[in-house]
Amino acid sequence: MRCKHCGGNYKTRELVCPYCETENIIGKLWHVQRSKAELEYEEARKEAGKRISIYVLDRVLSRILLVCVLAMILSVVGVGVFFAAEEAYYYIYQKTNAKEIEATLKDYYDKGEYDELHQYMQKYQLFDREKRYVYSQAALMEFNYDEFLDGKMVLAQLPSEQLREKEYYVSAVLNYSVKVYRNDVGVYEKIAPENEALLKKRQEEVVAFWRGICKITPQEEAMLCGEEFVSYEYKKQLVKDVITRLEASKEGVE
Amino acid sequence: MIKTEKKPTTLGIVLKSIGVLIAVVLFLSIGAFIIENVTDEYNYDNDLGRMVNACDGYYYERKYGNLREYMTLYELYDKEFDMYWEIVEGYGDYIDYGMYKSAYETGYEEYYDEVMEFAEKVKDNAKNCKFDKNRETLQKFVMDIEE
Numbered sequence: 001m002r003c004k005h006c007g008g009n010y011k012t013r014e015l016v017c018p019y020c021e022t023e024n025i026i027g028k029l030w031h032v033q034r035s036k037a038e039l040e041y042e043e044a045r046k047e048a049g050k051r052i053s054i055y056v057l058d059r060v061l062s063r064i065l066l067v068c069v070l071a072m073i074l075s076v077v078g079v080g081v082f083f084a085a086e087e088a089y090y091y092i093y094q095k096t097n098a099k100e101i102e103a104t105l106k107d108y109y110d111k112g113e114y115d116e117l118h119q120y121m122q123k124y125q126l127f128d129r130e131k132r133y134v135y136s137q138a139a140l141m142e143f144n145y146d147e148f149l150d151g152k153m154v155l156a157q158l159p160s161e162q163l164r165e166k167e168y169y170v171s172a173v174l175n176y177s178v179k180v181y182r183n184d185v186g187v188y189e190k191i192a193p194e195n196e197a198l199l200k201k202r203q204e205e206v207v208a209f210w211r212g213i214c215k216i217t218p219q220e221e222a223m224l225c226g227e228e229f230v231s232y233e234y235k236k237q238l239v240k241d242v243i244t245r246l247e248a249s250k251e252g253v254e
Numbered sequence: 255m256i257k258t259e260k261k262p263t264t265l266g267i268v269l270k271s272i273g274v275l276i277a278v279v280l281f282l283s284i285g286a287f288i289i290e291n292v293t294d295e296y297n298y299d300n301d302l303g304r305m306v307n308a309c310d311g312y313y314y315e316r317k318y319g320n321l322r323e324y325m326t327l328y329e330l331y332d333k334e335f336d337m338y339w340e341i342v343e344g345y346g347d348y349i350d351y352g353m354y355k356s357a358y359e360t361g362y363e364e365y366y367d368e369v370m371e372f373a374e375k376v377k378d379n380a381k382n383c384k385f386d387k388n389r390e391t392l393q394k395f396v397m398d399i400e401e
Contacts (some may be wrong), residue, residue, distance in 0.1 A: 039303065055261075057267060058266070059394065060272075061267065064274045069277060072277065072280060075285065078288075149346065153342075154317075157317055208365060208368065212351050212352070212355070212357030215356075249277055
């Protein structure tokens, strides 16, 4: 701008003319407005500083939520794909190795290796009511029988003072013995003629277990052997009675 | 046009935090489940040492029933476990002998043949023992039934 006093040329922001030192009203006004603007800016900045943390927190939470949801979707899809691929593998395996599968099943069955039969059928999902009823039934019978054997052996090793504390073992072994006797194998319950001898043999073993180890009475035996539903209360009482008898017989041996 | 961001409310932040917490817990649970299953399925070899140790624990405590339970649960039928199966089967025959004998002594005379059969089995198990570590225990079973 040009000084009104000396005609010198200087910047509008200057407070005085650099040549004649005459006061510049426009420059003073500019400085006042600038100071006011700086104060306002400072106040606004402080206010924004207070608010900024809530925006940042909101954004961080949104990102975490998004990442977690995406990761979960990916995991679920991944698991689904994995199981679908597994199913497809077993389906293809069954289709392409049909003869080999039947030969293996027959081999295990004929040799009486029912445990291996159960594992093989479970591994390749070969249970089938239509095509493999006999093998499926024998394999499931083996599952119950195996649990019964486990329970029988654990029961035999338990010292008499631990019997009451570990009542569930007695309960479990009695349950499985009934399952073996009654051939409780779900949809494969109707005994196949080929498995009749196997069932009979196992029933005899279960009865010997009831008589020899559990010392159950003929009335209790008739109840367990029959087709009548064995109630929870009856089983509970039977477990208590069996424990008392086991304690007596074990203490006699010890 | 300037895009303005809506100011988040305290309630929104609280709800979002709960959502994040649930999502993180779910994500970690799913992750842990997948990792556990995959490692269980494919890291059998790494677990072999641990399983042999567990079997050893039951073996030295003479808990042959638990040993059988453990081996059937984890399907341990490899040759590393033959020694444990030998004692488990020997113990099974010994238990069956006791079971039939007890039934016979209770008055069920029809079990005489089974008593004899399992007595023979217990003796055979000791005679045909393949693992030296089992020999003493199998012999004890024989001594016990001969008493």
